[in-house]
Amino acid sequence: MERHAETAAGASLTLGSGEAAALREAAAPLTLPERAHLDLRFRSAPWRRVVEALEPGGRLVDFGCGPGLLAHLLFRAGFSGTYLGLDPDSRKVDRARRWLPESPARLFSAGTVDAATPGAFSQAALLDVLYLVPPPARTDFLARAARALTPGGLFVALTSGGGPRWKRRLDTAQERLAVGLGITRGGGVVTCDGAEVAGLLTAAGLAGAAVVDVGRGFLHGFELVSARRPLT
Numbered sequence: 618m619e620r621h622a623e624t625a626a627g628a629s630l631t632l633g634s635g636e637a638a639a640l641r642e643a644a645a646p647l648t649l650p651e652r653a654h655l656d657l658r659f660r661s662a663p664w665r666r667v668v669e670a671l672e673p674g675g676r677l678v679d680f681g682c683g684p685g686l687l688a689h690l691l692f693r694a695g696f697s698g699t700y701l702g703l704d705p706d707s708r709k710v711d712r713a714r715r716w717l718p719e720s721p722a723r724l725f726s727a728g729t730v731d732a733a734t735p736g737a738f739s740q741a742a743l744l745d746v747l748y749l750v751p752p753p754a755r756t757d758f759l760a761r762a763a764r765a766l767t768p769g770g771l772f773v774a775l776t777s778g779g780g781p782r783w784k785r786r787l788d789t790a791q792e793r794l795a796v797g798l799g800i801t802r803g804g805g806v807v808t809c810d811g812a813e814v815a816g817l818l819t820a821a822g823l824a825g826a827a828v829v830d831v832g833r834g835f836l837h838g839f840e841l842v843s844a845r846r847p848l849t
C-alpha cells in the first residue's frame with residue numbers, strides 16, 4: 618500500500634468557487650431539513666478532493682449514493698460520462714430524484730453492490746458507506762463491488778474513520794447518532810480507516826491501492842483510497 622500526503626495523481630475534474638451557492642440553488646426543490654442536510658454534508662467533507670480523484674468521463678457507479686451530492690458535484694465539475702447512483706435506502710433514492718432530474722447520463726436506483734452489472738463500469742465510488750457494513754461482511758462486500766469494474770477500472774473510496782484518535786472518536790459518535798436517529802440506515806456502526814479499506818480493495822483483487830489523507834481542515838479523519846482492477 619502506498620501512502621501519499623497530497624492529491625491523487627491524474628486529477629482533471631475540478632470544482633470552481635461558489636459551489637455552496639450553486640448547491641443551494643439546485644437543491645431548491647427539497648424541503649428545508651433536506652437542504653440543510655445537503656449543505657452540512659457539503660461543508661463537512663472534502664468534496665473537492667473526491668471529485669478530483671475521479672476521471673472526467675466513462676461509466677461511473679456510486680455505491681451508497683445517498684441523496685445525490687456526488688452526482689450533483691460531478692456534473693458541476695465537468696464530468697462527461699454516465700453516472701449510476703445506487704442506494705439500498707429508497708428514501709435516499711427518492712430524494713436524489715427530486716432535485717436531480719434523471720437522464721440517460723444520470724440515473725438513480727435502489728440497490729446495493731449486486732445491482733451493478735459486472736464489468737460494466739470504468740469507475741466506482743464508495744463514499745462514507747463501509748462503516749455501515751459489519752466488519753465480517755466487508756471483504757465479501759468489496760469483492761462484489763469491485764466486480765462492477767472493467768479491466769483497468771478505477772475504484773475510489775472515502776472513509777472518515779482515520780486521523781488522530783479524537784477524530785476517530787468523534788466520527789464514531791456522530792455516525793452512531795445518525796443511525797440511531799434513523800437519518801442513515803445500516804447494520805450498525807463500526808468505523809474504518811484508509812489502511813483497512815486499502816487492504817480490503819487489495820483482497821478484492823484490485824492493484825496499486827493508495828491512501829491519501831484528505832482530512833486537514835475537517836472535523837473527521839477523512840482518507841481517500843484508490844485502486845484499479847488489473848488489465849488482465
Ligand SMILES: C[S@@+](CC[C@H](N)C(=O)[O-])C[C@H]1O[C@@H](n2cnc3c(N)ncnc32)[C@H](O)[C@@H]1O
Pocket residue numbers: 658680681682683684686687703704705706709728729730743744745746749750801802803804
Ligand atoms: C453517510 S451516507 C453517504 C452518502 C453519500 N455516499 C455521501 O457521501 O454523501 C451512507 C449511505 O450508505 C448507504 N448504505 C448503507 N448500507 C449500504 C450497503 N450495504 N450498500 C450500499 N449502500 C449502503 C446508506 O443508505 C446511506 O445513504
